[in-house]
Amino acid sequence: MPALVLLGAQWGDEGKGKATDLLGGSVDYVVRYQGGNNAGHTVVVGDQKYALHLLPSGILSPGCTPVIGNGVVVDPSVLLSELSGLNERGVDTSKLLISGNAHIITPYNVTVDKVTERFLGKRKIGTTGRGIGPTYADKINRVGIRVQDLYDESILTQKVEAALDVKNQLLTKLYNRRAIAVDQVVEELLGYAEKLAPFVADTVLVLNQALEDDKVVLFEGGQGTLLDIDHGTYPFVTSSNPTAGGACTGAGVGPTKISRVIGILKAYTTRVGAGPFPTELFDEDGEALRRIGHERGVTTGRDRRCGWFDAVIARYATRVNGLTDFFLTKLDVLTGWEQIPVCVAYEIDGKRVEELPYSQSDFHHAKPIYETLPGWSEDITSAKSFSDLPKNAQAYVKALEEMSGAPISAIGVGPGRDETIEINSFI
Ligand code: GDP
Ligand code: IMO
Ligand code: MG
Numbered sequence: 001m002p003a004l005v006l007l008g009a010q011w012g013d014e015g016k017g018k019a020t021d022l023l024g025g026s027v028d029y030v031v032r033y034q035g036g037n038n039a040g041h042t043v044v045v046g047d048q049k050y051a052l053h054l055l056p057s058g059i060l061s062p063g064c065t066p067v068i069g070n071g072v073v074v075d076p077s078v079l080l081s082e083l084s085g086l087n088e089r090g091v092d093t094s095k096l097l098i099s100g101n102a103h104i105i106t107p108y109n110v111t112v113d114k115v116t117e118r119f120l121g122k123r124k125i126g127t128t129g130r131g132i133g134p135t136y137a138d139k140i141n142r143v144g145i146r147v148q149d150l151y152d153e154s155i156l157t158q159k160v161e162a163a164l165d166v167k168n169q170l171l172t173k174l175y176n177r178r179a180i181a182v183d184q185v186v187e188e189l190l191g192y193a194e195k196l197a198p199f200v201a202d203t204v205l206v207l208n209q210a211l212e213d214d215k216v217v218l219f220e221g222g223q224g225t226l227l228d229i230d231h232g233t234y235p236f237v238t239s240s241n242p243t244a245g246g247a248c249t250g251a252g253v254g255p256t257k258i259s260r261v262i263g264i265l266k267a268y269t270t271r272v273g274a275g276p277f278p279t280e281l282f283d284e285d286g287e288a289l290r291r292i293g294h295e296r297g298v299t300t301g302r303d304r305r306c307g308w309f310d311a312v313i314a315r316y317a318t319r320v321n322g323l324t325d326f327f328l329t330k331l332d333v334l335t336g337w338e339q340i341p342v343c344v345a346y347e348i349d350g351k352r353v354e355e356l357p358y359s360q361s362d363f364h365h366a367k368p369i370y371e372t373l374p375g376w377s378e379d380i381t382s383a384k385s386f387s388d389l390p391k392n393a394q395a396y397v398k399a400l401e402e403m404s405g406a407p408i409s410a411i412g413v414g415p416g417r418d419e420t421i422e423i424n425s426f427i
Contacts, residue, residue, distance in 0.1 A: 002214075003216075006219065007247075008223055008227075010270070010314075012272065013224075013270055015264055015266065015327075022410075026427045027427065030067065032220055033219050033220075033249075033250030034071045034221065034246045035072065036073040037299070038223070038238060040298025041053075053299060075104070076196060078105075096199045097203050098147060100148035104145045107188065108164060110129070113127055113129055119174075119175060125235065126302075143163040145189070147200055150193040151200075221242045222242060223238045230243070263321060263327070264326075265404070268307065271304065278366045289307075290304065311400065315356075325426065330412055335377065335393075336375070340372065341373075342399065342400070347369055349365060374395070378393075383413050383421055409423050
């Protein structure tokens with residue numbers, strides 16, 4: 001019954017898509033359990049590059065069943081266009097399963113996301129503008145629309161009415177926008193029903209039966225630990241739980257079923273959107289990381305903020321997720337630096353602090369304390385085993401492992417499936 005969780009250990013974009021795709025060949029199910037099309041997962045297979053937003057990265061592995069769990073928020077228009085884009089490229093998407101309990105990102109939720117951000121002005125979160133926060137807010141407020149509602153017109157109409165009741169007041173009276181018509185929304189949503197019908201399933205039952213049958217299930221997180229609504233740098237977070245516990249609620253699988261939790265960890269740090277980021281660089285090194293690492297958002301096209309590796313964050317990710325392993329990505333990007341600083345602790349108001357501070361104000365004041373490790377200049381992109389790496393690259397990996405609190409079981413040395421050093425097998 002091996003169930004594995006694969007999640008981001010930092011602020012997202014750690015290379016989860018590549019890691020999931022790599023394991024896709026050996027697992028039976030790949031399940032997205034939270035988030036929506038705010039995610040952008042790049043997968044490179046041979047000379048083909050895929051940008052996935054909502055679909056689990058396992059969709060590219062023929063033997064694997066991709067699942068969108070109940071914890072995900074689904075924008076049907078995005079889903080259908082992602083599916084047809086893949087079909088045009090010859091990818092079979094017929095095995096996809098979508099939970100009937102997943103919530104739908106309605107057009108008004110996308111509008112509310114955008115107007116709220118505009119209204120916040122300089123206090124904005126820098127969301128992806130995909131309607132994620134308002135859709136989860138509706139879910140919690142019990143005025144959300146679920147996939148199963150598309151199959152009962154009368155219920156759907158009542159629910160859209162209930163949701164728009166308050167929202168139209170907000171849109172017209174506070175945001176100075178036009179009201180959104182109930183029947184227009186209902187008509188649009190009903191238009192998706194038939195196209196989605198073949199995929200809708202009781203995914204909780206399917207996944208638990210699969211685990212009983214000893215199938216391998218991989219839960220693929222979107223976003224990352226520090227973007228978690230409970231454990232991240234609130235309020236500069238997303239509106240779901242990318243951390244390991246989210247896999248249980250977002251897929252309906254008990255924690256006793258999960259045997260391995262893999263944290264995807266970039267060899268340096270990036271962040272998109274607003275919020276604190278202690279090791280952020282504003283100099284040529286930051287520019288170089290962005291350029292060499294191609295650090296530009298897959299979803300929004302925004303430049304990612306870049307900085308050195310932060311071991312305090314990595315330790316925190318180990319703790320809140322119960323990580324059993326790390327998959328270290330993008331080590332190749334660091335090739336060419338003579339010295340590589342690594343943040344080992346913070347200085348907060350004159351005091352050395354080893355662990356992520358509990359108080360938001362403290363975290364905003366945290367200054368990185370660096371240790372400098374020697375770099376390497378040899379090209380490492382064709383390294384196949386740990387011993388193929390230059391001595392200083394080996395020492396860098398070992399130092400990160402020591403500081404981060406879980407074994408590094410794989411190392412990414414390039415974007416391709418093959419550009420990976422596997423140290424301990426995951427399955
Ligand atoms: P995700 O959101 O966690 O799936 O990550 P993204 O796809 O948004 O960003 C990671 C980027 O790094 C993608 O362009 C990947 O193709 C690329 N990538 C992943 N692993 C490696 C690696 O080990 N080395 C290099 N150079 N690129 C990588
Ligand atoms: P993947 O899965 C990086 C960030 C946004 C913003 C905050 C809230 O590719 O790692 P939201 O639209 O979710 O309400 O925005 O979260 N964010 C991400 N940053 N990678 C992602 O996904 C992200 N998804 C959301 O930039 O700061
Ligand atoms: Mg991404």
